[in-house]
Amino acid sequence: MDIRRQVSLKKYNTFGVDVGAAYFAEVASTDELQKALQFAERNGLRLLVLGAGSNVLFTRDFDGLVIRLNLKGIETSFADDAVLVTAAAGENWHSFVQDCIDQDYGGLENLSLIPGHVGTAPIQNIGAYGVEIKDVFETCQVFDTETRGIRDFKKDECEFGYRDSVFKRNKGRYIILQVTFRLTVKDHKISSHYGAIEAELQKRNITAPTLRDIADVVIAIRQSKLPDPAVTGNAGSFFKNPVIPMEAFERLKHRHPEIPGYSDGTQVKVPAGWLIEQCGWRGKTIDNVGSHALQSLVLINATGKAAGQEIYDFSQLIIDSVQQEFGIGLEREVNVI
Ligand code: FAD
Ligand code: EPU
Secondary structure, eight states, rough: OEEEEEHHHEGGTOOOOOOEEEEEEEEHHHHHHHHHHHHHHHTOOOOEEESSSEEEEOSSSSSEEEEEOOOOOOEEEEEETEEEEEEEETBBBHHHHHHHHHHTTTTTTGTTTTOBBGGGGGTOOOOOOTEEEEGTTEEEEEEEETTTEEEEEGGGGOOTTBBBBHHHHHHEEEEEEEEEEEESSSOOOOOOOOOHHHHHHHHHTOOOOOHHHHHHHHHHHHHHHHHHTTTTEEEEBBBOOOOOEHHHHHHHHHHHHOOOOOOOEEEEEEEEHHHHTTTTTTEEEEEEEEETTTEEEEEEEEEEEEOHHHHHHHHHHHHHHHHHHOOOOOOBEEEEE
């Protein structure tokens, strides 16, 4: 393992922001990880662990050690009527999901085509099209940088919430090394209730979808509205969808009868994309930064030359106008560094 100095992080973040890391190491084993951690400690360096860089926004150079975690390997065991699949943190998420589907293991298909690595998936409890990682999560193994020991987290210890977990709330403390999922091998629970999935299945005349059908449909829907980071820099949804009390939603509905919202009986999740579009941001670009024309919740590095701070400032303009128009404070989903 080489520890390099003054490395550009442009190809290590999907926004394509060109910032530098004072020190940078690609780590392929737990031994190498230990060595990198010792190097950081000896030299009094701040640490940042990176996966695929698809949920970060660098606003300045990083003056410490960036560790890109490339641990690889997948293991399978069978338990009761399920299969337990353990994948190392550096495995590519989408490839891992497709491998599981190819083997007819069920549970991950709705999460197809989400960028990133397996080890990062629990951090914000990734979710899409009616499924979150918590629905199939069994356990994960982490290195605790405070106690310097390796420990396992069971599902209830992860405190998973909407785009949230104990790992996200204690940023930097736990380094996730591997994740184990409990998947079905028979009687798969097909999750097709999400409106866009239902509509796409109908269009394709599919009445009894397989795992592969669901994955194909999800991939098609995503490709139809999300920009490909290989072409246009972005980090997916820049903000979380705000969750507001029912009374606040009712008041807003009075003024904006067409406002969409998904209620659990006491609280309502309002699509941030709708709020942003209503404020006139959809498809709008200022200098190098824009809001995507097909999905305004996704901010883009429109020219490929945007500085991280420019993207951050653009996001602040959006926060201010949504606050002014709707009285709702949008929260950034992306990790700002
Ligand atoms: P990174 O960006 O590398 O890291 C994210 C954070 O985790 C950083 O704070 C980093 O320091 C930390 N970190 C990285 N690895 C580890 C580790 N092993 N242990 C501890 N901390 C670590 N997300 C969704 O939930 N649903 C979606 O539908 C979705 N769609 C997306 C679409 C696009 C086009 C893009 C670009 C992003 C999308 N995302 C989505 C966001 C992103 O894909 C996920 O958050 C993903 O899990 C990030 O993985 P990563 O490896 O790229 O993380
Ligand atoms: N909408 C608009 N205008 C827009 C965008 C959206 O009006 O420009 C409204 C529409 O009413 C639409 C609704 O918002 O029906 C929901 O849009 P969409 O189905 O695209 O989902 P989303 O709520 O914007 C969330 C996740 C995505 C995930 C999709 C699918 C968050 C923050 N985002 O987006 O996750 O893929 O649902 O489940 O929860 C990510 O986290 O990076 C991400 C892409």
